[in-house]
Amino acid sequence: MRDIKFKFWNKRLKRISHAYSLGIIWQHLIEEFDVFDWDEVEELQYTGLHDKNNVEIYEGDIVKHRGKRYEVVWNGMGWGSWGMCDKNRLMCNKIYLGELEVIGNKFENPELLVVNK
Secondary structure: OOOOEEEEEEOOOOEEOOOEEHHHHHHHHHHHHOOOOHHHEEEEEEEEEEOOOOOEEEOOEEEEEOOEEEEEEEOOOOOOOEEEEOOOOOEOOOOOHHHOEEEEEOOOOHHHHOOOO
16 A cells, blocks of 8 residues: 655745655644645645656656656546646556656646657
């Protein structure tokens, strides 16, 4: 069973928080971000997966796979179902974890999805 963890994008401060376990999220959001309104943050859930460098993969991360860049997204096909989509929101069908590398995220590095090289 995977750890249930989240990172958060603070819309006001324009930065990402550290990863937090489910039970201690709100306390840390208040301490780290001075957040008192849930609308100020966007949650990014941990997928339970690691890239080839053993970096945890979260929703909203931009990953490189076989020379192309993709955003990690919830694909809506069931509980715990993650996928990768390109800049046109087209899903990548075959994912080889040994080839994935986290190179940024859609908030701090949106330019990485503009040109898919």
